Amino acid sequence: MHPAPSVIVFTVLSGLGFGFLAYLGAGLVVPPAGWAAFLVWGLGYGFAVVGLLASVFHLGNPKNAIRAFSQWRTSWLSREGIFSVLTLLILAPVALFEIFGGFPLATLGWPGALLALVTVFCTSMIYAQLKTVPRWNQWLTPVMFMTFALTGGAILSGFNVLSILLCVVLTAVLVAIFNVGDKRLADSGSTMETATGLGKIGKVRLYEGPHTGTNYLMDEMIYVVGRRHAQKLRVIAVAFAAILPALVMLIAPEGSLFGIALALIFHLTGAAAARWLFFAEAEHVVGLYYGAR
Structure with missing residues (x-):
């Protein structure tokens, strides 16, 4: 599928923001009161909100974004929107108590932390539910989103040991x-024969395209990335998202701002590469009808 920049920014930054907010809400990160607490909470809210705003630009008509909240019974996108707003609202008094009172409000902190992770899960299910994209339609998709959120949150929290462990897990994921x-497309059983419904006759091959010009489906759902190019990006994704941040956190002193910043830059670079591949390598089954798979 076509990897739109807005959806990459949305999934990468919102995952990082809500992952960090989960650590803050759970009381695992307790910054000093005042400006320090304001800056720490501001980072969490900033990444989460910027990511959510980026998702609005991916809509055909951003003015209709509010309508997405009404489809919570059937839409994971709607559920994500609702849980994201609930998370930000519930954690707001926790942040204010830490900023002005100097102590965490644990009663609302833990539910807020849980809702932050639920929000990330809902984001992952927007893609994991799609049977038309076999590469996404598997249990590893939500695992990847959750691991990215927890890893990024741990790095931003300055937890060296936990960050290293999660980077190892992220590499494996x-x-x-x-x-x-x-292997997902081949294992799904979808072929040109099933796409055209002509499998009973025999083997099907494309003689001519369905039409002479391009259309929305061909522009958005059929995107082919070269295998050699994909392999290089995979190495970059793993190296920058997990291996390099782990090395930085291994060398840097606990709580070092320089170490956290450097590890986070590496991690976000790798996360962006991994997310670009997530969309670019997704084979929508409609491509079979056009002979593009």
């Missing part, structure tokens, strides 16, 4: 999702 994902 990325390698697994790349390898398993490559």
Whole structure:
């Protein structure tokens, strides 16, 4: 599928923001009161809100974004929107108490932390539920989103040991999702024969395209990335999202701002590469009808 920049920014930054807010809400990160607490909470809210705003620009008509909240019974996108707002509202008094009172409000903190992770899960299910994209339609998709959120949150929290452990887990998850994902389309049983409904006659091959020009489906749902190019990006994704941040957190002193900033820059670079591949390598089954798979 076509990897739109807005949806990459949305999934990467919102995941990082809500992951960090989960650590803050759970009381695992207790900054000093005043400006320090304001800056720490501001980072969490900033990443989360900027990510959510980026998702609005991915809509065909951003003015209709409010309508997405009404479809919570059937839409994971709607559920994500509702849980994200609930998370930000519930954690707001927790942040204010830490900023002005100097102590965490644990009663609302833990539910807020849980809702932050539920929000990330809902984001992952927007893609994992799609049977038309076999690469996404698997249990590793939500695992990857959750692991990215927890890893990024741990790095931003300055937890060296936890960050290293989660980076190891993230490496394994990325390698697994790349390898398993490559087989998903073939394992799904979807072929040109099933796409055209002509399988009973025999083997089907494309003689001519369905039409002479391009259309929305071809522009958005059929995106082919070269295998050599994809392999390089996979190495970059794993190296920058997990390996390099782990090395930085291993060397840097506990709580070092420089170490946290450097590890976070590496992690976000790798996360962006991994998320670009997540969309670029997604084979929508409609491509079979056009002979593009």
